[in-house]
Amino acid sequence: MFSSRMARAQGPGMRVPPIAASARAGAPLTASRPRCARVAAGRSVARAHRHGASTRASASETPWVALGDAVADKGRSPLDALPLPEGDCGLPFVGNTLDFFNGPQSFVADRVRKYGQVSKASILGRDTVIVAGKELLHQMLVEERGLLIQDYYAGLKALFGPASLGLLDGDDHKRLRRLLGPSFSKAGLNAHIPEIAKIASDFCGEWAEKGGIGFAHEASMFALSVVMKAAIGLKFPAAGHSMADVIEVFRVFARGITSPGINLPFTHFGKSMEARKKLEDIVQEAIASLPDDPQEGGCLGAMMSAQDEDGNAFSIEEIQDNVISLAYGGHDTPSSVISTALLAIGRRPQIWKKIVDEQAEIVARFGPEFTTEAVDAMVYAEAVFREAMRVMPPGIATMKLATRTFELDGRRIPKGWRVMGSMASPEDFQDDKWPMNCEFRPERFLAHNDPGAMSSIIFGMGPHTCIGNYLALLETKILLATLARSYDFTVLNTSPELSFMPIARPKDGLPIVVTRRSNDC
């Protein structure tokens, strides 16, 4: 069955798919007046279940949700007796919106310190519950399927496109995820190790030639090259566009992500929508210049050759939505983490020495080629990457929508509330030096029982867990290893101001100087 959007679409040799026919999930609810919950003693989920005795709970339902369903049709639900989460809702009309956008990391951290793991705020005119902590997120995102759905505001939907993976829910999401999965699996990506190593080697060589570079920008170029070429399967330069052109277009595109979504030619959002059109053209032209058999070409090949049982294929719009969102997600977050890692290493030479020593051992054991075994052996480099994400998550939270009223940690979370799941753990927020000056200790990820490592939830949870997590890990390890084997670097400003919107990064772009060592390890 073709949707009207699909029927319009005619890409080069492409037919049209049903995948995103119902991609409108998570539409914003009407704005509601900020209300404030009063403090009340909470009950644990388990206690509420024992006392609330649900008889209708099926095997697949968790008790804390079934409790509400069981009595809903008898009038008042026992959930009604539970208190709402604590939290102040800021100013009339604007609520806590300005505070949140001024500093999302510190906003969420302050809330958790003040009100605990479940608190209430009013953001963009919506009642929002902020939830921090692995167990609570697990309850909502993993144990109860369908309890939360994606909740992107209309502007983000327009920017990323309604068919993009992160915006879908239910069967549409599952189908697309199954299709894209192999290209982002460990086996699928390990096949691209030589290509990623070549990209890393070319970038490091250029950086050393240039001397001084703005690393945050260069890391974006590196990560975009990797995701575009190795994972998506687009070749650059393509159709007259260099990687630098594409990065520039993405820079304008990204500004709209945190803007109010007013689509006029002079607003950030309007410019971002223009940038989106350019990206659509670039993707379409790059696809047109692919060889006849795109099967070899990463997830793009998979999308181009996929058909459903009725023989329908993806539309060009659906492919554009997904290439744009994968390329955006695939360069922005990894470049943030790689920059954090370099900043942290630049402040702590002993960490750099350990990375260099590890590479010397790996080269002695496996030779200079980057192989799967060599990459798997980079355990310290991996720990540095994970610690960089722990101390400074690229994005602070994921946004979801509650599809029904439920209990969480003794609090009532009403249907229709926005649920903001914090990617940083509550333990990290207790460190008053967080994020910039807190302890940076990669060894915690080698210990297997360190609470800081175990509470890490940086790639999300449940059906929307990051599809690019292995890619991010792989490319960061290969880049760090390439640098450590042949280069040194100096971070020129080790205490930069940080910016967190739309992604965490040093405001000064992280100027560094890269030098080639006389002896490779």
Ligand code: HEM
């Ligand atoms: C260090 C790097 C990264 C971090 C910290 C990160 C973090 C996350 C998180 C927390 C989510 C879950 C969002 C939610 O629950 O709605 C997510 C989803 C996603 N990420 Fe990443 N990500 C990273 C790298 C990448 C890369 C390299 C790609 C490239 C392919 C990517 C593509 C995506 C996509 C497409 C989704 C949506 C998945 C879905 O809805 O099924 N990410 N990411």
